[in-house]
Amino acid sequence: xxxxxxxxxxQVTQMGQExxxxxxxxxxxxxxxxxxxxxxxKVEFLVSFYNNEISEKSEIFDDQFSVERPDGSNFTxxxxxxxxxDSAMYFCASSVSRATGELFxxxxxRLTVL
Amino acid sequence: xxxxxxxxxxxxxQEGDSTNFTCSFPSSNFYALHWYRWETAKSPEALFVMTLxxxxxxxxxxxATLNTKEGYSYLYIxxxxxxxxxxxxxxxxxxxxxxxxxxLGTSLAVNP
Numbered sequence: 756x757x758x759x760x761x762x763x764x765x766q767v768t769q770m771g772q773e774x775x776x777x778x779x780x781x782x783x784x785x786x787x788x789x790x791x792x793x794x795x796x797k798v799e800f801l802v803s804f805y806n807n808e809i810s811e812k813s814e815i816f817d818d819q820f821s822v823e824r825p826d827g828s829n830f831t832x833x834x835x836x837x838x839x840x841d842s843a844m845y846f847c848a849s850s851v852s853r854a855t856g857e858l859f860x861x862x863x864x865r866l867t868v869l
Numbered sequence: 870x871x872x873x874x875x876x877x878x879x880x881x882x883q884e885g886d887s888t889n890f891t892c893s894f895p896s897s898n899f900y901a902l903h904w905y906r907w908e909t910a911k912s913p914e915a916l917f918v919m920t921l922x923x924x925x926x927x928x929x930x931x932x933a934t935l936n937t938k939e940g941y942s943y944l945y946i947x948x949x950x951x952x953x954x955x956x957x958x959x960x961x962x963x964x965x966x967x968x969x970x971x972x973l974g975t976s977l978a979v980n981p
Contacts, residue, residue, distance in 0.1 A: 759912070796973075797971050797972070797973050798913075798958065798960075798971040799971075800968050800969060800970075800971075803968065811968055813968075846912065846913070856918070857903065857915035857918050858903070858905075858913075858915060858969070859915070860912035860913045860914075861912055862910075862911060862912045863912060
């Protein structure tokens with residue numbers, strides 16, 4: 756069964772360093788998302804991506820963050836100059852349609868910023 | 870600010886018990902309501918996407934109902950099994966922009 760894959764599963768980094776989280780969405784899906792969950796808090800939407808551009812982003816997704824789909828399969832989230840409060844589980848998701856398509860999630864990348 | 874509430878926050882039941890939990894959302898902003906099941910150390914898995922008032926969906930022993938006029942959805946599990954232990958999340962799609970607003974989830978533990 757097709758699945759969304761994410762790497763790395765866990766990354767530890769020093770404050771101020773840049774981090775790239777990678778995702779391979781399901782191949783026939785057109786919409787891609789990044790979510791995060793800080794321990795004990797709600798799942799938070801970061802950004803949605805369609806047709807090679809951001810379709811929506813939350814207030815969390817400031818200039819520190821960027822996304823791209825460099826090669827038609829990978830979907831990456833870059834966090835520049837990480838802060839302690841960026842420590843969270845980051846989930847990539849994809850869906851086949853915009854309307855009411857269910858999201859298929861990857862298993863997440865745990866980011867720990869020291 | 871739209872808010873999605875889930876209750877109870879956690880639930881412990883015995884194997885074989887039937888259980889239900891609630892997702893509440895603002896009835897004035899509704900496009901679709903999603904239910905996801907999230908087991909520890911796994912990724913969230915979609916259960917249902919519901920769009921119509923009065924909708925009822927079923928997957929095995931799990932079913933869900935939707936009332937968009939009063940702003941709630943119930944998730945039912947009939948004859949709970951230990952493998953049902955997970956966090957059940959609901960998420961509101963308040964418009965055709967695909968941004969989901971998530972509840973905090975109900976954590977279910979089923980004791981054998």
